[in-house]
Amino acid sequence: MFSLLADKLQDVFKDLRGHGKITETNITDAMRAVRMALLEADVEFNVAKGFIARVKEKALGEEVLRGVHPGQQIVKIFHDELTALLGGDNEPLNLEKPARIMMVGLNGAGKTTSSAKLAMWLKKQGKAPLLIACDLHRPAAIEQLATLARQVGVPCFTPPPGEKDVLKVGRLAADWAKEQPGNVQIYDTAGRQEIDEPLIQEIKALREFLQPQEVLLVADAATGQQAVSVATHFHQALNITGLVLTKLDGDARGGAALSMRQVTQRPIKFAGIGEKLDQFEPFFPDRLAGRILGMGDIIGLVEKA
Amino acid sequence: MAFGFFKSLIQKFSGKPVDWDELEESLIRADLGVPMMTRIMTALQGREDAEKLTAETVVKVAREEIIKVLPRDSVTLRPLASKTKVILVVGVNGTGKTTSTAKLAYFLQRKGHSVMLAAADTFRAAAIEQLGVWAERLNIDIVKGQYNSDPAALCYEAYQSADRKNVEFLICDTAGRLHTKTNLMGELGKVKRVLAKADAQAPHETLLVVDATTGGNALQQAKEFHAATGLTGVIVTKLDGSGKGGCVVAIQNELGIPTRFIGTGEKMEDLAFFESRQFVEQML
Numbered sequence: 001m002f003s004l005l006a007d008k009l010q011d012v013f014k015d016l017r018g019h020g021k022i023t024e025t026n027i028t029d030a031m032r033a034v035r036m037a038l039l040e041a042d043v044e045f046n047v048a049k050g051f052i053a054r055v056k057e058k059a060l061g062e063e064v065l066r067g068v069h070p071g072q073q074i075v076k077i078f079h080d081e082l083t084a085l086l087g088g089d090n091e092p093l094n095l096e097k098p099a100r101i102m103m104v105g106l107n108g109a110g111k112t113t114s115s116a117k118l119a120m121w122l123k124k125q126g127k128a129p130l131l132i133a134c135d136l137h138r139p140a141a142i143e144q145l146a147t148l149a150r151q152v153g154v155p156c157f158t159p160p161p162g163e164k165d166v167l168k169v170g171r172l173a174a175d176w177a178k179e180q181p182g183n184v185q186i187y188d189t190a191g192r193q194e195i196d197e198p199l200i201q202e203i204k205a206l207r208e209f210l211q212p213q214e215v216l217l218v219a220d221a222a223t224g225q226q227a228v229s230v231a232t233h234f235h236q237a238l239n240i241t242g243l244v245l246t247k248l249d250g251d252a253r254g255g256a257a258l259s260m261r262q263v264t265q266r267p268i269k270f271a272g273i274g275e276k277l278d279q280f281e282p283f284f285p286d287r288l289a290g291r292i293l294g295m296g297d298i299i300g301l302v303e304k305a
Numbered sequence: 306m307a308f309g310f311f312k313s314l315i316q317k318f319s320g321k322p323v324d325w326d327e328l329e330e331s332l333i334r335a336d337l338g339v340p341m342m343t344r345i346m347t348a349l350q351g352r353e354d355a356e357k358l359t360a361e362t363v364v365k366v367a368r369e370e371i372i373k374v375l376p377r378d379s380v381t382l383r384p385l386a387s388k389t390k391v392i393l394v395v396g397v398n399g400t401g402k403t404t405s406t407a408k409l410a411y412f413l414q415r416k417g418h419s420v421m422l423a424a425a426d427t428f429r430a431a432a433i434e435q436l437g438v439w440a441e442r443l444n445i446d447i448v449k450g451q452y453n454s455d456p457a458a459l460c461y462e463a464y465q466s467a468d469r470k471n472v473e474f475l476i477c478d479t480a481g482r483l484h485t486k487t488n489l490m491g492e493l494g495k496v497k498r499v500l501a502k503a504d505a506q507a508p509h510e511t512l513l514v515v516d517a518t519t520g521g522n523a524l525q526q527a528k529e530f531h532a533a534t535g536l537t538g539v540i541v542t543k544l545d546g547s548g549k550g551g552c553v554v555a556i557q558n559e560l561g562i563p564t565r566f567i568g569t570g571e572k573m574e575d576l577a578f579f580e581s582r583q584f585v586e587q588m589l
């Protein structure tokens with residue numbers, strides 16, 4: 001299977017095959033095709049532009065390989081570069097004591113589910129996670145986390161009924177955690193829009209109080225052009241330490257991840273790949289790179305040539 | 306707010322010749338989809354005065370092109386003469402179905418209609434409790450079942466109950482599901498078939514809930530849900546965020562499915578009819 005993009009590029013490079021170099025003149029149309037492909041994959045406009053300019057430098061002067069469509073070759077260059085960008089400095093979770101992890105993000109991104117999934121994943125790694133409900137906003141959010149905690153089999157802190165002060169809940173939860181045998185605390189927080197100033201201030205205060213080792217921004221793989229705004233605002237307010245990309249089991253191309261990675265310079269640490277609690281794994285940059293470019297097994301083809 | 310997209314366009318271009326790249330950027334930022342963007346660009350570039358367009362012209366043309374695509378009048382929700390009208394609410398995970406179900410109930414309630422809810426998400430943790438809290442706040446009847454029970458059977462039961470009580474609207478909240486999962490999409494098909502046994506026309510409305518922050522994938526979502534359930538409209542949510550909701554223009558442009566309601570917050574009153582002119586003027 002060739003990728004859509006490689007197919008398009010194939011036409012652009014019809015005459016170049018096997019004899020020629022990639023040059024400024026023959027690459028222009030190709031770059032436009034790549035740019036469109038990235039935009040259609042929801043990579044943010046400026047991020048796409050900058051990325052293409054950098055990769056173009058690399059591609060110029062390269063010999064077009066025999067037996068390979070130049071289109072595929074270009075896609076391969078992009079793929080490798082994208083993988084590097086998405087995967088650079090991928091660190092494990094920082095679990096230094098008191099090992100607090102805060103989950104933050106837009107409404108409905110998958111924070112509560114990912115909190116429970118992370119607890120399950122940590123449990124499998126031999127840790128003793130604790131789940132802490134700090135969403136005092138959404139109807140039945142606490143019940144949702146408590147149910148998932150039961151399914152995972154980990155203790156869950158639930159705020160006193162009717163409590164609306166999230167800082168107070170943070171304080172109570174931190175005290176509770178000290179009495180528990182668990183050694184990693186996962187704080188699920190309410191969803192919020194990044195431009196909702198009062199709600200952003202609220203979570204900022206919680207972050208300052210908790211001083212967590214990890215602040216993970218949970219983002220839906222189908223996020224569009226606003227990914228940059230979302231990541232920028234959350235990062236400015238909370239100094240996030242990493243990203244969790246959810247709903248990758250769908251067919252969203254996931255270009256938003258590139259933008260978020262780019263503007264925060266923080267690694268994507270985990271991927272959500274289903275609604276079930278075990279459908280969660282460390283993030284694989286090369287898979288997402290292939291997906292953003294909409295490609296099949298081009299890499300193999302190019303490497304054989 | 307998502308407002309002022311065109312305002313920023315005007316500021317950017319006023320007094321300067323049009324920078325096509327920048328214009329393209331502004332349009333793409335709105336998640337209108339590449340075909341819609343191309344359509345606007347073509348309309349602009351095809352003009353005799355293309356070389357010396359003013360910012361105002363650019364904005365006018367872009368708005369006109371979008372308005373052309375959107376429906377002129379919004380279709381209202383009227384009760385049926387002697388039967389319960391069933392509204393099925395569907396969509397991918399986390400878009401705002403449950404909240405929109407509650408908001409829609411409040412919207413109809415305020416117009417003096419009687420409403421009943423069906424908690425047909427029997428899958429997600431605490432989904433039934435979530436809708437239950439809303440029902441309590443709104444003081445309306447809700448039909449609930451057991452977790453992991455058949456949503457189709459629950460909707461059927463809810464219909465019977467609503468019909469018996471002469472309730473005008475029954476709104477069924479369903480579980481989030483990705484449009485790529487054939488078995489889950491099949492489950493929705495079953496909900497429709499079972500409802501049709503009670504009333505051949507039911508569900509009378511099938512509304513897809515789309516998150517305004519969604520990019521190109523929204524179109525794919527609409528396509529698959531339309532194929533599985535025959536959508537009659539879209540509810541676009543979270544327009545109080547920075548998402549422009551341009552994806553609903555793409556859905557209308559490429560699939561012909563109209564947007565009916567907009568969601569602008571987490572509270573019950575944060576729902577309104579979609580008005581295309583207002584949408585284009587204020588939001589795009």
Ligand SMILES: Nc1nc2c(ncn2[C@@H]2O[C@H](COP(=O)(O)OP(=O)(O)OP(=O)(O)O)[C@@H](O)[C@H]2O)c(=O)[nH]1
Pocket residue numbers: 105106107108109110111112113114135138141189190191192218246247248249250271272273274275398399429481483
């Ligand atoms: N298919 C799929 N669904 C997911 C994934 N992660 C989360 N979900 C679903 O997405 C929906 C929203 O997830 P939640 O965990 O409630 O999201 P949230 O961010 O906590 O939402 P709020 O607290 O309301 O902001 C639920 O239906 C989840 O089951 C994933 O990786 N794949």
Ligand SMILES: Nc1nc2c(ncn2[C@@H]2O[C@H](COP(=O)(O)OP(=O)(O)OP(=O)(O)O)[C@@H](O)[C@H]2O)c(=O)[nH]1
Pocket residue numbers: 107108138191193396397398399400401402403404405426429432479480481482514542543544545546568569570571575
């Ligand atoms: N800011 C904002 N948040 C919204 C809006 N509509 C829904 N939400 C929030 O989005 C999150 C998800 O909403 P739900 O109604 O649970 O979404 P859902 O589609 O039912 O989710 P699943 O059933 O898990 O698939 C919640 O935090 C809601 O409060 C809106 O218009 N604006």
Ligand SMILES: [Mg+2]
Pocket residue numbers: 111112113135141188189190191
């Ligand atoms: Mg949550």
Ligand SMILES: [Mg+2]
Pocket residue numbers: 402403404426432478479480481
């Ligand atoms: Mg729901």
